[in-house]
Amino acid sequence: LLTDADVLVENFRPGAMARLGYAWDHLHARFPRLVYAAVSGFGHTGPLASRPAYDMVVQAMGGVMSITGHPDGPPTRVGTSIGDVTAGLFTAIGICSALYDRERTGEATMIDVAMLDCQVAILENAIARYTATGTVPARLGARHPSITPFSAFAASDGHFVIAAGNDALFRRLCRVIGAPEIADEPRFRTNALRTEHHAELQGALENALRRETVATWLQRLGAADLPCGAINDVAAVLAHPQVRARNMVVTTDDERLAGIEMAGNPIKNSRYPDPSTRGPVPDLMARDESTT
Amino acid sequence: LLTDADVLVENFRPGAMARLGYAWDHLHARFPRLVYAAVSGFGHTGPLASRPAYDMVVQAMGGVMSITGHPDGPPTRVGTSIGDVTAGLFTAIGICSALYDRERTGEATMIDVAMLDCQVAILENAIARYTATGTVPARLGARHPSITPFSAFAASDGHFVIAAGNDALFRRLCRVIGAPEIADEPRFRTNALRTEHHAELQGALENALRRETVATWLQRLGAADLPCGAINDVAAVLAHPQVRARNMVVTTDDERLAGIEMAGNPIKNSRYPDPSTRGPVPDLMARDESTT
Numbered sequence: 001l002l003t004d005a006d007v008l009v010e011n012f013r014p015g016a017m018a019r020l021g022y023a024w025d026h027l028h029a030r031f032p033r034l035v036y037a038a039v040s041g042f043g044h045t046g047p048l049a050s051r052p053a054y055d056m057v058v059q060a061m062g063g064v065m066s067i068t069g070h071p072d073g074p075p076t077r078v079g080t081s082i083g084d085v086t087a088g089l090f091t092a093i094g095i096c097s098a099l100y101d102r103e104r105t106g107e108a109t110m111i112d113v114a115m116l117d118c119q120v121a122i123l124e125n126a127i128a129r130y131t132a133t134g135t136v137p138a139r140l141g142a143r144h145p146s147i148t149p150f151s152a153f154a155a156s157d158g159h160f161v162i163a164a165g166n167d168a169l170f171r172r173l174c175r176v177i178g179a180p181e182i183a184d185e186p187r188f189r190t191n192a193l194r195t196e197h198h199a200e201l202q203g204a205l206e207n208a209l210r211r212e213t214v215a216t217w218l219q220r221l222g223a224a225d226l227p228c229g230a231i232n233d234v235a236a237v238l239a240h241p242q243v244r245a246r247n248m249v250v251t252t253d254d255e256r257l258a259g260i261e262m263a264g265n266p267i268k269n270s271r272y273p274d275p276s277t278r279g280p281v282p283d284l285m286a287r288d289e290s291t292t
Numbered sequence: 293l294l295t296d297a298d299v300l301v302e303n304f305r306p307g308a309m310a311r312l313g314y315a316w317d318h319l320h321a322r323f324p325r326l327v328y329a330a331v332s333g334f335g336h337t338g339p340l341a342s343r344p345a346y347d348m349v350v351q352a353m354g355g356v357m358s359i360t361g362h363p364d365g366p367p368t369r370v371g372t373s374i375g376d377v378t379a380g381l382f383t384a385i386g387i388c389s390a391l392y393d394r395e396r397t398g399e400a401t402m403i404d405v406a407m408l409d410c411q412v413a414i415l416e417n418a419i420a421r422y423t424a425t426g427t428v429p430a431r432l433g434a435r436h437p438s439i440t441p442f443s444a445f446a447a448s449d450g451h452f453v454i455a456a457g458n459d460a461l462f463r464r465l466c467r468v469i470g471a472p473e474i475a476d477e478p479r480f481r482t483n484a485l486r487t488e489h490h491a492e493l494q495g496a497l498e499n500a501l502r503r504e505t506v507a508t509w510l511q512r513l514g515a516a517d518l519p520c521g522a523i524n525d526v527a528a529v530l531a532h533p534q535v536r537a538r539n540m541v542v543t544t545d546d547e548r549l550a551g552i553e554m555a556g557n558p559i560k561n562s563r564y565p566d567p568s569t570r571g572p573v574p575d576l577m578a579r580d581e582s583t584t
Binding site: 024041042043044045046047048051052053054055056057058059060061062063064065066067068069070073074075076077078079080081082084085086089090091092093094096097098099100101103104105109110111112113114116117118119120121122123124125126127128130131132136137139140141142143144150151152159160161162163165222225226227228229230231232233234235236237238240241242243245246248249259260261262263264265266267268269270271272 | 401
C-alpha cells in the first residue's frame with residue numbers, strides 16, 4: 001500500500017506507530033516521497049506528549065470553553081467538535097503544503113499536528129486582548145468582545161443577529177428600526193463607547209426591535225444592506241436556498257444509505273467539478289464475497 | 293505586483309474586484325500562473341451572493357449557534373470568530389491545493405470560498421444525527437451529543453472536563469473516583485444507555501467528584517491515563533508548559549510591539565524551522581520616509 005501512497009495519516013499517540021514498525025525515520029528511508037502526517041492530542045513533543053485527549057479535553061484546556069457561554073453561567077462546549085475539526089483542517093493544510101514542497105524538492109516531510117496547538121491557534125483576538133491589556137477574556141454570551149452592536153437581539157417572537165461593524169452601519173441600523181435618536185446619543189457615538197455601554201445599547205435597540213417579528217426585521221434590515229441573520233437550526237440550514245444553491249448538501253450513490261445527507265465541499269475550484277453525490281464507501285463484506 | 297505573485301487573496305463581495313479591473317477571467321488571461329482566492333460571506337453564486345456578512349451572521353445562519361449553549365438558555369456565540377477562522381482555513385487548503393495543481397498542469401485556478409458554506413462543513417455529526425433520525429439537534433450545554441460521560445463536571449472548587457469515550461474508560465473512571473458501583477448499574481451499562489440517562493449519571497458522578505478539588509482529580513485521573521482537562525482561561529493557556537514546549541506562543545522582533553504575544557504555527561514540519569519570533573510588519577510610514 002505504501003509503495004503507491006502519497007500520504008500516510010495517523011492519529012495514534014506518539015510512539016504507537018514505531019511499535020507497529022511504522023516510525024517516520026524508518027518509512028522515510030524506504031519511501032522518501034511518502035508524506036507522513038501525525039495528528040495527536042498534544043503532539044510528539046512536550047511534557048504531555050503521551051497523554052490521551054478527545055475533542056472535549058482540548059476544548060477545555062485550549063481556552064475556547066473559557067470564552068464560550070454566558071457570564072456566571074455554567075461551562076459551555078462549542079456545539080460542534082471544533083477540537084477535532086480544526087486539527088483536521090490544519091493537518092490538511094500541512095499535507096497540501098508538504099505535497100507542494102515535495103514537487104520542488106523531490107522529498108517528503110513529516111507533519112506533527114497537536115489538537116491542543118490548534119485550539120491556541122484559533123483563539124485569535126482573545127490572545128491579543130489579553131497580552132495588550134492584561135485583562136483575561138471572559139464569557140460574553142452572544143456578543144462580540146470589541147465590536148458593538150454585534151450580537152443576538154430579541155424581536156417579538158425570538159432572537160436573530162445583527163452585526164453593525166462600523167459607525168455608518170450603526171447609524172443606518174438605528175434609522176431602519178425607527179429609532180434614529182439612539183445614534184445621536186453621545187454614549188453611543190463611537191464603537192469604543194458602544195462597547196463600553198453595550199448593555200444600555202442592547203436595551204435601547206431591543207425596545208424598538210421587540211415591536212416586530214424576526215422575519216420582518218430580517219426583511220427590512222436585509223433590504224437596507226445591513227448584515228443580519230436568522231439563528232437557523234440544523235434543519236433550516238440544510239433546507240436553506242443559499243446552502244442548496246452552493247451544493248453544500250450532498251448525498252451518496254450507495255443505495256443502502258439512500259436519504260442520508262452530508263455536508264458538501266466548501267472549496268469551489270474553477271477547474272474541477274463539484275458533484276452532488278459521493279460514491280459508496282469500500283465494502284469489506286462485499287469484497288470478501290467477491291474473492292470467495 | 294501581480295507579475296511576481298503566486299496567489300491573490302481577496303474578500304470583497306462578488307463583483308467588487310471586477311469593478312476595480314481585477315476580474316478573475318481578465319487576470320487569468322494575463323497571469324495564467326496566478327492562483328486567485330475569493331473569500332466572501334455567501335460565495336459568488338446563489339440568491340444571497342451579494343449580501344453582506346460578518347462572523348456573527350454566519351455563526352447564526354450556519355447552525356453552530358443553534359447547537360451551542362444551554363437548553364432553554366439565551367443564544368450563545370462561539371467565543372472565538374469561528375466563522376472567520378474556518379473560512380480562512382478552508383481557503384488555505386484551497387490555495388495549497390491550487391498551487392500543487394499548478395505544478396502539475398502549469399496553470400492556476402480560482403478558488404471561491406463562502407463563510408456560510410464553511411459553517412455547514414463543520415457541523416459534522418449534527419448533520420448525520422438529523423438526517424438519520426429526523427430529530428433537530430439541540431443545545432446541550434457542555435456535553436457531547438452521543439458519547440457519555442463526555443462533559444464538564446463539578447468538583448469541590450470548580451469545573452473540569454472528563455471524556456470517557458468507551459466502556460473500558462468509563463469503568464476505570466468509576467473505579468478511580470471511588471464509586472465502582474456506578475459502572476455496575478444496568479442503566480449505565482452501554483454508551484447508548486449512558487447517553488439516554490445522562491442527567492442521572494452526571495449526578496451520580498458528581499456526588500463522588502464533589503469530595504475533592506479539580507487539581508486532585510486532574511492528578512488522579514491523569515495518573516490513570518483517563519482523558520481529562522482543566523477549563524483553562526486564556527492566561528492559563530498562554531502559560532501552559534505544553535503550549536510553551538510546543539512553541540505555540542511567539543513574539544515579534546518589532547521593538548514597538550515588545551511584550552505582545554501571538555499564537556504560533558500549529559503545523560510542525562520536519563524540514564522547516566519553527567522560529568519563536570516573527571519579523572516586523574512592513575511599515576508604510578518608514579518606507580515613505582526612506583524614499584523622500
